[in-house]
Amino acid sequence: MNAGEARRLVIEASHALSAAGQADMVWGHVAVRDPEGRGIWIKAPGWGWEELEETYEQRLQLVSYEAEVLQGTGAPHKECHIHLELLKATPDLICTVHTHAVSAIAFASLGHRLRPISHEGALFAGEDVPRFRSTGGLVSTPALGKALAAELGNAPAALMPRHGLVAAGTSVPAAVMHAVLLERACAVQLKAMAAGEIRVQSSRTEAMDKRAECWPDSQLEAGYRYLVRRSARTLPGR
Template sequence: MTPLEARDLAVKASHALAAAGQGDMVWGHAAVRDPDGRGMWIKAPGWGLGEVREDRLQLVSFEADVLEGEGTPHKECHIHLEVLRAQPQTVCSVHTHAPDAVAFAALDVPLLAVSHEGALFGGEDVPRFRDTGGLVSTPELGKALAAALGDAPAALMPKHGLVAAGHSVPTAVMHAVLLGRACRTQLTALSAGGVRTHSDADEARAKRAECWPDSQLEAGWGYLLRLAATSRAA
């Protein structure tokens, strides 16, 4: 990947998340690791995910300095900086305030493999970052969040949102989208009377491999990009 490609993918990641309904007005962001090791590409504050363009991006260093682009960095840039610092294999991280994730986290019940999306975690509960429900606005909080996420595809941030990561931009974005959908499906079942059947750990592990190989995650990403382009053209 070149820096130009990283910039392009940072724009596309933002648009895909918006198309999937993970936007929260101007809050939430996706960050793409700079291939030259200078930090990450992320939208500048003040823009919604669907409004991101290449000239609305920042290159933010691991010291949280803006090296290219306008303005100050997002207060929560430390989420991405510390996830990318902790995980050399991670290319992209996502943080959104997806309402389904926030509502589900408020119930404080395990995430079950109710659907294909729920099998993303292979029968394990989704990790949760519980140190604060406020902004992840310091390197220390970012490090704690990265530790809570570990090598999981995504984690819930109760009272706040979600964080996701991936070894590519499509996988990171889709991990965020699938967690949001898994939360919504389980919430729907709970509100209709409760979950009476779901995949056990063995089936969930098998479904994770069957349903969510990179090729399928990339197919979902491609769909979201087409959906985003259609909505922009409308």
């Protein structure tokens, strides 16, 4: 992968997340590790995901690990530290995602354990999703970014109560799909809880098996490619 490909992947992933319903006007962002080790590629502040196009290169930034804009214009996102610190903490990660997914925010406010009642819930192998509780405000400092990275650990995604979610992956499709699957798991459980007491769920063993069976890299890639195709059909001018 070169820098041009990294920029293209930021655009593609942004469109995929928009197609999945996780857009929040100009807020939320995807970051891809710069292949030359200079930092991250991320959209510039003030633009929506669906507004990114390869012909509008100025809408992307290369931000250093010291949070300085190396390419592009304007200041970096206030929350660039989410991506910088997650990628610094885990060298194998390629992509990180932060969204204000509505079902994730609503579910996190209830304080309930995320349970494996669906394929999506099995992403966490029968364990609860990590939750970053240090702040419900912006992750606007390296210290908060480091704390978030520590809370995420090796999990595919984490809830940020009073704020949103964060997801990560060793590929762009994995990071995007981890965000999508967490949102869907939260939405399914919210619907179940609205109807009554949850009585049926996977055992820890079944949830672990389902994670391996339902969410290998090939299936994450397949889901991601669907969202990319969907975005091509639905976004204006594409």
